[in-house]
Amino acid sequence: MNARPESVILVHGLWMHGLILTPLRRRLAAAGFDAHTWSYPSVTRKLATNAQAFAEHLAAIDAETVHLVGHSLGGLILLCALHLRPDPRVRRIVLMGSPYSGSRGATDLLRVPGLSLLVGPSVQDWLAAPPVPCPPGVDIGVIAGTHALGLVGTLVRLEAPNDGIVTVAETRCPDACDAITVHANHSGMLFSRACADQIVSFLRTGAFARETATAQDLRPHERI
Template sequence: MHGLWMHGIVFFRQRQALARRGFAVRTFSYPSVRQGLAANTAALDRFVTSLDAPRIHLVGHSLGGLLVLNALSQHRDPRLGRAVLMGAPCCGSHCARTLARSLGLSAIVGRSMLDWASQDIPHIPEDFEVGVISGDRSVGTGRFLPGLPRPNDGIVAVEETRLAQATDSVTLHVAHSEMLFSTACIDQIVAFLGSGHFLHGTAARAADAAADAARRR
């Protein structure tokens, strides 16, 4: 599930990489600006129901991660396995709040994000495993909005991604949009979907080093 202003095509790199790791990947595109959270959650539920698979994992970037959480709180398909949230502002978004308060800019925040901000973090089943990936490479438009807490990924602060119900969490040296094609991020997704835990310590540092090397090429 993609984030605000995006389309499922942004997952092209991740789709290829995850397919090589043995996953059958499907992307869910939704109108992130004009439709509200309830409508998009219902559409996601219909999409999941339509999938012909014995086990289904969910991966959401930014607003897409919030959509995952909202869907899990309302209905749980018995085939669902694990979920990974990438740069999802679970605790609220400083950037979204700042834009929403700005004259003439509130519309670009989108109805779904505004709906999320108006509700409490939804409760998800205690036995459902959710992994949270955050980034601390501050490259993005958010750095031009005063007050964005550090560390951040240029759009979302690490502290904004915190989820009390998360099974595991990891912070990578990536920017918000880089999560869509980062090798380190893909490695962490595969690790969590396979085991319910991220790579930490030496394994995580190796993944970060590979990602840095890829950026320099």
């Protein structure tokens, strides 16, 4: 009897919809995972509201083992959801360009009158409070982009390296068991085959694939 495939829930970031995760979802499905996406109003709802909605969605998933992949704000929402309602079925989490340690770009944009509507309350809530603790017993891997191409990077002076929106330093998460950089910008990570391969590697083994030519290790003192 064949084992049930492990489920993977993909969560998009700010200004996006779950449809943008379709290429990544298909690549994870081709790798043998039962992958699907979850969409939410990223600009209009508060962080706690989105986190509660995701926690309810996760609880309804019929699977023995669940992995989570969050891009940007999506990674922060899933961490908040697990803080609100821990789920022992969650084994591994991949955060893609998630500003766990803050966001200079978003902070600077909020100083400009009227731009708070573009940033949205979920991001503002995350920036206004200490980072949510990561769930214990869950392997967390962090992928950061180093191709500095993005709208925020043209408006705000970002520390290098960065992905055009989030800096590598801002993705640092002290509880991550592995971290790696890829040469992709913030949204480009969603379409990068190299990034998808790294996600598959981490979900399968709890570690990223160091032999991948396009991937770069973070030095131990830069460990996210």
